[in-house]
Amino acid sequence: MSYTIEHIASWLNTKSDIKTSAHIAYLLTDSRRLIFPDTSLFFAITTSQNDGHIYIDELIQRGVYNFVVHKNFNTHLFPQANFLKVEDVLVALQKIAANHRIQFSYPVMGITGSNGKTIVKEWLNQLLSGRYNIIRSPRSYNSQIGVPLSVWEMSQKHELGIFEAGISQYGEMDALAKIIQPTIGILTCMGTAHQEGFANEMEKRCEKWKLFQHAKVVIAPLEEVPLGENNIAIVETPQIIHTWSRNGEPTFKILHEEIVNEQTHLQAIYQGEALKFVIPFTDLISVNNTITCILTLLYLKVPADEIQSGIFQLRHLDMRMQIKKGIHNCYILNDSYSNDIHSLQLALTYATQQAGALPITLIMSDLAPLQQLDFQYEQLLTQLSAFPIKKLVVIGPQLSRSLEKNKVLQSKGVHVSCFDTTQQFIQQMDIHSFKEEFILIKGARVFELEKINEYRDWE
Numbered sequence: 404m405s406y407t408i409e410h411i412a413s414w415l416n417t418k419s420d421i422k423t424s425a426h427i428a429y430l431l432t433d434s435r436r437l438i439f440p441d442t443s444l445f446f447a448i449t450t451s452q453n454d455g456h457i458y459i460d461e462l463i464q465r466g467v468y469n470f471v472v473h474k475n476f477n478t479h480l481f482p483q484a485n486f487l488k489v490e491d492v493l494v495a496l497q498k499i500a501a502n503h504r505i506q507f508s509y510p511v512m513g514i515t516g517s518n519g520k521t522i523v524k525e526w527l528n529q530l531l532s533g534r535y536n537i538i539r540s541p542r543s544y545n546s547q548i549g550v551p552l553s554v555w556e557m558s559q560k561h562e563l564g565i566f567e568a569g570i571s572q573y574g575e576m577d578a579l580a581k582i583i584q585p586t587i588g589i590l591t592c593m594g595t596a597h598q599e600g601f602a603n604e605m606e607k608r609c610e611k612w613k614l615f616q617h618a619k620v621v622i623a624p625l626e627e628v629p630l631g632e633n634n635i636a637i638v639e640t641p642q643i644i645h646t647w648s649r650n651g652e653p654t655f656k657i658l659h660e661e662i663v664n665e666q667t668h669l670q671a672i673y674q675g676e677a678l679k680f681v682i683p684f685t686d687l688i689s690v691n692n693t694i695t696c697i698l699t700l701l702y703l704k705v706p707a708d709e710i711q712s713g714i715f716q717l718r719h720l721d722m723r724m725q726i727k728k729g730i731h732n733c734y735i736l737n738d739s740y741s742n743d744i745h746s747l748q749l750a751l752t753y754a755t756q757q758a759g760a761l762p763i764t765l766i767m768s769d770l771a772p773l774q775q776l777d778f779q780y781e782q783l784l785t786q787l788s789a790f791p792i793k794k795l796v797v798i799g800p801q802l803s804r805s806l807e808k809n810k811v812l813q814s815k816g817v818h819v820s821c822f823d824t825t826q827q828f829i830q831q832m833d834i835h836s837f838k839e840e841f842i843l844i845k846g847a848r849v850f851e852l853e854k855i856n857e858y859r860d861w862e
Contacts, residue, residue, distance in 0.1 A: 404428070404503075404558045405442060408469055412487050414502045415471075415495055420478050420486040425469050430496065430555050432548055434458040436752045438789045440466030446496045447472045448548070455492070459484075471495050493547060494578075500551030501582045507557050511564035512699075513585025513618065515576075515611045516627075517593045519692045520545060520567040525720055526696050527565055527589075529848055530713040534705070535563035541746040545569035550579050568614050573606060576613040588615035589699060590623035592691060620645060622699050624691070625653040647698050655698045660690075669694075678707055683715060693717065716848075725856075726757065731838040734761065739844045739852035750845055751790045758841035762793035766855060768825075768846035769799030780805035784812055794818045794840065796832070798825055798850055825851050 405428040412419040428442040432455070437443060445467055447455030456476055468484045471492050478486040489495040504511075512527065514520050521543045528539050538561040540553040545567040553566055568579040593608060608627070615621045625648035646653035649660075659670040667682040667690050682693045693714060700710045725737045736757065738750045747767070754763055765787070780801055787795070788811050795817050797803055803821040806812070813819055822828040825846075846852030 404506075406503075408444070408485055408487075411444065411499055414499055415487055415489055417490075417495075418474065418488045420488065422483065422485055423468070425485060427469060430499070430552060431467070432496070432552065434462055435756065436748075437462065437465060437467065438748065438786065440468075443467055444469045444471065446470075446492050447476070448492045448496070449473065496548065497551050497578050497582055500554045501584075504554050504557065504582060504584055507559070507561075507564075509562050509564070510586050511566065511583060512587045512589055513580075513583040513614050514565070514567040514589040514591065515569070515614050516591030519591035519688065519695070520569060522689075522692050522720060523589065523591055523695050524565050524567050526692065526717055527699060529717060530696055530700060530710070531563065531703075531705075532848075536561050537563045537565060539565040540567050541749050543567070543569070547575065547578060550582050554582050570610060573610055576610050580614045580616060583614065585614065585618045586620075587699070587702075588618035588621040588623075589695065590615075590621065590627055591695060592624060592688075593627050619643065620702060622646075622695060622702065624648060624695075625651050645698055645702055647694050655694070655701065657694070673698075673701055680707075680711055680714060683717060684719075689719070729837070729842070730835065733837050733840050733842055734758075735856065736841065736843045737853070737856040739846045739856055747845055748786070750843055751787075751792075754841060754843040755790060761839060761841040763791055764794040764796065764837065764840045764842045765790075765792050766796040766828075766842060766844045766846075766852070767798070767802070768850035768852055769797075769801040770847055781809045784809050788812055788815055788817075792817055794820075796820045796822070796828065798822050798828055798846065798852065825854055828855065 405426040408421055408425045408427055411427055412421065426442055427444045429439055429444070431437060431443045431445045432448055434445070445455070445459070445462055447459060447470060449455060456472060459470060459472070459481065463481055463484055470484060471487045471489060472478065473492060474488040474490055476486070476488065478488070487495070514524050524539055528537055531537060538557050540549065544550065544553045546569060550566065550568060557564055566583045568576065568583060570576050570579070590611065620643040622645050625646040628644060628646060645655070647655040647657070649657045655671055655673045657669060657671050661668045662685050665685060667685055669680045669682060671678050671680070680697060682690055684690055684693065697710055697714070727735050727737070729735045736750070736754050738746070751765070784805060792812070795812060797806065797819070800823060806819055806821065820832070822831065844852050844856050
């Protein structure tokens, strides 16, 4: 989805210096992540460590001609470029994302809390990916910059959004709430993280609850629901609050828990119905995060047996991309727990930064089945061609068929290998043919590409 530069300027309602019309499809805050210069809008954000304005000359030389800058920036030095001049560049980024958000009416989940936001987001994505075409925050993109960049990825092809919001001090949630505008609010456990940015625990709790001001429903631990007649969070929170707890009178009450064979067997009651679930974890944090997911799915009227089947597929996730040393001086970057366009771009950008002089090999699967609806794999191949990939290994039929039709990568000298399944790759690929390469493994959960990372012959 794209907008004209004039349309974006109207959202900001500020002075602009537009020389030529342009269509904007990508928002850029880091010059190192430039892929499509013609359709990128660069935000010259100033922080205590850096000033984005110093990269404008370099970006123009690389083909970028659309910028959001501080109102005092001397644009006359660059007569060939378009400039939107604003009081605060970061606020402009957030305002543009908020205007983009209101173009869509499908459900959006907003997740906040002190702990477990990213895990709950990723698990909900796994549990609901068979029902919805989902757009979500990549990794832990939950900051004042990460949230608008995540929400900008929303498009008409999606059916559900899942975004997380992280704050560290009073006053930060207002902007994030305007950008995400969740219809379903989810609160994970609060904990004591970032406590130093708030006057007290109640102030931190009220600040986080601001995310839910206009949500239709909030999913939260009963103990974290603010109480008190003068509590602003309770006043501005919607009437429907679905809670879970081991005590009191929540919507979802845990009656009994028992650890059996490294699993937690749970008995609960939900709206008068007795339910049983087996959770494949025993540590309290993972169990609590799973319960949050269960209650969310129950609210969405997902059958209990379908929830149970999905829970069995959950696993601990390492939110950091793991780099390990492999055979023949190869380095392996494992990011195999998800595969969508935004996270693929982030992973390839990171791989490019980390590879140094080593050639990059990408091992990737098709997207998850539901994400393939109306998706143009030819567009994906064009995006891949913007990265310095030397070898591409694809797993799955969709990408293989597209590579037969579109030779853009092969024309650039990329060596391509295709396999139907991960098991076929492990059985047929000569692992010892990989030598002095930086290997990125990126795949949808259903393809189980983690088996490639765990394959003993890599060592």
